[in-house]
Amino acid sequence: MADSSEKPATHMRISINKVRTNIWKHVRRQAVHSLLVLLRNYLRGLALLIKRPRLAQELVAREQRIRELKSNLARERRKIRQLKKPERRQTPIGSVHYGDLRRLRPISQKFGFDRGKPIDRYYIENFLAHWSGDIRGRVLEIGDNSYTQRYGGSRVKVSDVLNIAEGNPQTTIVADLTRADHIPSDTFDCIILTQTLQLIYDLRSAVQTLYRILKPGGVLLATFPGITQTSCREYGEYYCWAFTQLSARRLFEETFPADSIGIEAHGNVLAVTAFVHGLAVEELRKEELDYHDPDYEFLITLRAVKPETALSQGRAIERLRRAILRPRSRSEGKALILLYHRVAELRSDPWSLAVSSDRFAEHLDVIRQYALPLGLQQLVQRLLDGELPDQSVVVTFDDGYADNLHIAKPLLERYDIPATVFLTTGYIGHERGFWWDELDQLLLQPGTLPESIYLKINESIYQQDLGEAAHYDEDAARRYRNWRGWQDAPTARHSMYISLWELLRPLAEGERRQVLDELLTWAGTESENRPTYRPLSLEEAVNLAQGELVEVGAHTVTHPFLSTLSVASQRSEILDSKANLEEILDRPVTSFSYPYGSRSAETVAIVRKARFACACSTRAELVRPSTPRFRLPRVHVADWDREEFTRRLSRWFSD
Ligand SMILES: [Zn+2]
Numbered sequence: 001m002a003d004s005s006e007k008p009a010t011h012m013r014i015s016i017n018k019v020r021t022n023i024w025k026h027v028r029r030q031a032v033h034s035l036l037v038l039l040r041n042y043l044r045g046l047a048l049l050i051k052r053p054r055l056a057q058e059l060v061a062r063e064q065r066i067r068e069l070k071s072n073l074a075r076e077r078r079k080i081r082q083l084k085k086p087e088r089r090q091t092p093i094g095s096v097h098y099g100d101l102r103r104l105r106p107i108s109q110k111f112g113f114d115r116g117k118p119i120d121r122y123y124i125e126n127f128l129a130h131w132s133g134d135i136r137g138r139v140l141e142i143g144d145n146s147y148t149q150r151y152g153g154s155r156v157k158v159s160d161v162l163n164i165a166e167g168n169p170q171t172t173i174v175a176d177l178t179r180a181d182h183i184p185s186d187t188f189d190c191i192i193l194t195q196t197l198q199l200i201y202d203l204r205s206a207v208q209t210l211y212r213i214l215k216p217g218g219v220l221l222a223t224f225p226g227i228t229q230t231s232c233r234e235y236g237e238y239y240c241w242a243f244t245q246l247s248a249r250r251l252f253e254e255t256f257p258a259d260s261i262g263i264e265a266h267g268n269v270l271a272v273t274a275f276v277h278g279l280a281v282e283e284l285r286k287e288e289l290d291y292h293d294p295d296y297e298f299l300i301t302l303r304a305v306k307p308e309t310a311l312s313q314g315r316a317i318e319r320l321r322r323a324i325l326r327p328r329s330r331s332e333g334k335a336l337i338l339l340y341h342r343v344a345e346l347r348s349d350p351w352s353l354a355v356s357s358d359r360f361a362e363h364l365d366v367i368r369q370y371a372l373p374l375g376l377q378q379l380v381q382r383l384l385d386g387e388l389p390d391q392s393v394v395v396t397f398d399d400g401y402a403d404n405l406h407i408a409k410p411l412l413e414r415y416d417i418p419a420t421v422f423l424t425t426g427y428i429g430h431e432r433g434f435w436w437d438e439l440d441q442l443l444l445q446p447g448t449l450p451e452s453i454y455l456k457i458n459e460s461i462y463q464q465d466l467g468e469a470a471h472y473d474e475d476a477a478r479r480y481r482n483w484r485g486w487q488d489a490p491t492a493r494h495s496m497y498i499s500l501w502e503l504l505r506p507l508a509e510g511e512r513r514q515v516l517d518e519l520l521t522w523a524g525t526e527s528e529n530r531p532t533y534r535p536l537s538l539e540e541a542v543n544l545a546q547g548e549l550v551e552v553g554a555h556t557v558t559h560p561f562l563s564t565l566s567v568a569s570q571r572s573e574i575l576d577s578k579a580n581l582e583e584i585l586d587r588p589v590t591s592f593s594y595p596y597g598s599r600s601a602e603t604v605a606i607v608r609k610a611r612f613a614c615a616c617s618t619r620a621e622l623v624r625p626s627t628p629r630f631r632l633p634r635v636h637v638a639d640w641d642r643e644e645f646t647r648r649l650s651r652w653f654s655d
Contacts, residue, residue, distance in 0.1 A: 108278025116280030137189030178205035199238035226297035267298025333388030375418035422555035509558035553591030
C-alpha cells in the first residue's frame with residue numbers, strides 16, 4: 001500500500017511541471033497574438049494616415065473640376081446671351097476691322113448662288129416648310145414649281161406655273177398678275193409667291209388678282225425682300241419695291257380681311273450684310289441666321305387666307321344695287337343698326353373695338369352711296385308707324401370714348417350721317433379708363449412683369465405662371481397686334497388676359513377696381529390714363545350732344561353684366577345713368593343700350609318703365625317690321641376696308 005502511496009506523489013510533480021509548461025506556452029501564444037493584433041492595428045492606422053492626404057487631395061481635385069465646369073457653363077451661358085442680345089458695346093471710332101468687307105463691289109453678285117444657298121432662301125424655305133400643310137390641292141407657283149413639289153408632295157393634285165412670258169416649258173399659265181382677267185376666279189387652293197411682288201409696279205392690282213383667283217378658304221404664301229440690293233443686271237428692268245412689315249400689311253389689308261393675314265419679318269444686321277455681299281447660308285451660323293432684330297427687316301413672310309364666304313367685290317356692289325332698285329313694299333323693309341365703339345388705331349385690340357378713321361370714312365361713304373342713313377329715333381318712329389324703309393342703316397357707338405367726339409363726329413358731319421352714342425356715365429370725366437383697357441395696358445403692352453401671380457378674386461384663387469411671357473417686347477407686341485379674344489391665346493400673357501377678363505366681368509365695379517389695383521401693385525406700375533383710351537370728359541359729353549346729328553343715349557353707370565345683377569341694382573344702373581345724362585345734357589335721354597347685350601325679362605321691363613323709347617342689344621340681325629323696339633339687334637363692325645364693308649352690307653341686305 002506504501003508503494004502505492006509514493007507513486008501518486010511523483011505523478012503529481014510531473015503533472016504540475018506539465019501544467020506550468022502549458023501555461024507558459026499559452027501565455028507566450030497570447031503575447032504573440034496580442035503583438036500581432038497590435039501590429040495589424042498599427043499598420044491599419046498607418047495606412048489610414050497615408051490614405052487620408054490622398055483622399056483630401058482627391059477632394060481638392062474634384063472641387064477644382066467642379067469650379068472649372070461651372071466656369072465653362074458660365075462662359076457658354078455668356079456666349080448664348082451674347083448671341084441672343086448682340087453687343088450694345090460701342091466699338092471705338094477708327095477701330096472697326098473691315099477685313100474682306102472693305103470693298104466697293106460685293107463679294108459675289110449672284111445673291112450667293114455661286115457660294116452655296118442664298119441667305120434669303122434660308123428664311124423663305126423655313127417659312128414654306130412651316131406652312132407646308134397649306135400647299136395642297138391645286139397649287140400655283142410663279143416661275144417654276146420647285147417649291148410646290150418640295151413642300152407640297154403628294155398633297156398637290158394639280159401644279160400650275162405662272163410666267164409673264166412664254167418660253168419656260170413648265171409654264172401652264174402666261175399672265176401678268178396685274179391684268180390677268182383670263183385666269184378664272186376661285187381656282188387655287190394655294191398660291192406660292194416668293195420674291196415676286198417687288199418686280200410688279202401695280203401692286204394693288206396684283207394683290208386683287210391673287211385674292212380673286214384663290215378659292216374661298218385658299219391660302220397665299222408670299223415672301224418679299226426688305227433691306228436688299230436690287231441687282232440691276234438681272235431684274236433692273238422690273239425691280240420696283242422693297243417692303244416693310246407695315247407696308248406689306250397695309251397693302252394686303254386693302255384686299256384680304258385683316259384677321260386673315262399673318263405677317264413676320266426676319267433677319268438682323270449680319271444677315272443683311274452677308275446677303276448684300278452675296279454670301280451664302282453656309283457662311284453663317286444657325287444662331288446668327290435665327291436671331292431676329294426688329295430694326296432690320298431683311299425678309300418679310302406673309303400668309304393670307306381668302307375667307308370661306310368671300311363674295312367678289314363686283315358681285316357685292318351689284319347685289320346692293322339690285323336690292324336698292326327692287327320695288328319696296330311695307331312688309332319688306334329691312335334695316336341694319338351698326339355697332340361701333342372707337343375710331344382709333346390701337347397697338348392691341350382684343351375685342352376688335354377700333355376702326356381706323358380712314359376706314360370709318362369709307363364706311364360712311366358706302367352708307368351714303370348704297371343705303372339710307374337714319375337716326376335711331378327716326379328708325380324707332382318708322383317701326384312704330386309700320387313704315388320701316390328698306391336698306392336703312394343706323395350708326396351707333398357704345399361706351400363713350402373721347403375719340404367719338406374728336407374723330408367720329410367730324411366724319412359723321414362730313415357725310416351728314418346721324419349717329420347715337422351710348423355713354424357709360426360712371427366713366428364720364430373719370431381719371432381711369434375702362435377696366436378692359438386697364439387690363440390690356442397691364443398685360444398686352446410691351447414690358448416686364450413678375451413671373452407668376454397668385455391672387456384671390458371673390459373667394460377663388462387665381463394663379464398663373466407667365467414663364468417666358470413675363471417679358472414682352474415691342475416685337476412680340478407687334479406680332480400679336482391682331483390677336484382677338486376669341487382666338488387661341490398665343491402666349492401665357494394672352495391666356496392670362498382672357499382668364500382675368502372673364503373673372504372681372506361679372507364683378508361689381510368696386511370689387512373689380514380692387515382686383516385691378518392689386519394687379520397694378522403686382523405689376524409694380526400705376527394706372528395711367530392713356531390719351532387714346534380716354535373716356536369723354538363732362539364738357540366733351542356736352543359737346544358731343546350739340547347739334548342735330550349726334551344723339552346721346554345711356555349705357556348704365558358702371559357697364560355691368562345686367563342680367564346677373566339683382567333687380568334693385570339693375571334699376572339703379574339704368575335709372576341713374578339716364579338721370580345723370582339728362583342732368584349733364586339738359587335734355588331727355590330716350591335711347592338705351594345693354595352692356596355686352598346682357599339682359600333678362602326684368603331688365604327689359606325696367607328700361608321700358610324708365611321711359612326710354614328703345615333699347616339696343618348686340619344680337620347680330622336685321623331689324624324687320626316685327627322687331628321689338630326694346631330688343632333692337634345690332635351688327636358689330638370691325639376694321640373692315642371699303643370692299644369688305646360693302647360685301648358685308650350687301651350680304652346682310654340680300655338675306
Ligand atoms: Zn359697352
